[in-house]
């Protein structure tokens with residue numbers, strides 16, 4: 607089978623970049639993978655893991671002659687990468703990213719992109735709490751959604767090519783505008799991470815319960831939060847700063863709803879508590895029914911209700 611791309615350049619080779627490298631190699635999607643990252647130490651590790659065919663700390667060098675460039679760095683580093691690569695991109699290259707926020711990444715990158723390339727921002731809704739080149743694994747994107755946020759005037763052929771790249775990795779692809787993406791992700795991903803960071807921080811600050819008791823008796827509820835709260839601090843600091851408005855809106859809603867629950871508990875309003883818990887239980891059922899329960903043993907297989 608012929609490769610979909612001759613040369614794919616991966617800028618940033620942490621969890622997402624290295625997972626992409628594993629799959630591009632495994633599925634033969636490129637004749638050559640070029641790996642670029644800022645630190646020489648990370649680059650050396652990527653080479654030891656045989657994630658690419660060529661390695662460089664110069665992003666400008668790495669993108670020369672690339673057909674597809676995928677930027678997988680913390681969202682706050684997007685502008686510096688865009689500036690670095692702008693001068694060496696060849697005509698027709700598709701430039702994309704995987705950042706967890708989209709409006710800010712577009713604002714940082716788009717102005718620097720020469721008119722002869724196709725810049726289309728994207729976000730695979732797949733990951734773990736781990737980071738770095740050792741954290742990646744083949745199959746991360748299988749059965750998961752990838753959201754593309756094309757702009758007015760985005761070339762439909764380039765969009766189709768990028769879509770089929772993600773589909774080749776086993777992802778399902780949706781398109782939406784960047785602002786809407788940022789709102790949706792603020793509630794389904796960013797707020798849960800902030801709640802996790804906060805609850806684990808609260809437990810850490812308690813004077814009347816010791817740290818060893820928290821660890822010893824942590825039922826799965828708390829344990830699930832500690833997994834999310836172990837996520838990369840640089841990445842999540844950047845998400846907070848670069849999806850500020852949507853996150854603040856969701857935090858305000860969350861605080862109001864928490865106050866409602868607090869009041870119901872204070873006044874012994876069992877019916878209100880019961881009604882809320884019944885409603886939320888149904889959401890979990892819908893996730894399972896939609897084939898989005900990633901912990902299920904058959905996750906990633908095409909869902910029977912999904913039209914191919």
Ligand SMILES: NC(=O)C1=CN([C@@H]2O[C@H](COP(=O)(O)OP(=O)(O)OC[C@H]3O[C@@H](n4cnc5c(N)ncnc54)[C@H](O)[C@@H]3O)[C@@H](O)[C@H]2O)C=CC1
Pocket residue numbers: 617618619620621622623642643644645648665678679680681683686687704705706707729730731732733734735736737738739838841845
């Ligand atoms: N971790 C996750 O579960 C997911 C992360 N994302 C997004 O993917 C992007 C990458 O995240 P991870 O791979 O998890 O992070 P990571 O921390 O594992 O890797 C980041 C990589 O970027 C490199 N880097 C940082 N600044 C750079 C710069 N200025 N120039 C070149 N390389 C630079 C680092 O050396 C490292 O190789 C982030 O934007 C994140 O929001 C998207 C989906 C899931």
Ligand SMILES: O=C(O)C(=O)Cc1ccc(O)cc1
Pocket residue numbers: 705706730731732733734735795
């Ligand atoms: O580890 C988890 O549960 C995640 O939620 C991973 C994740 C983190 C950030 C994203 O933008 C998308 C997915």
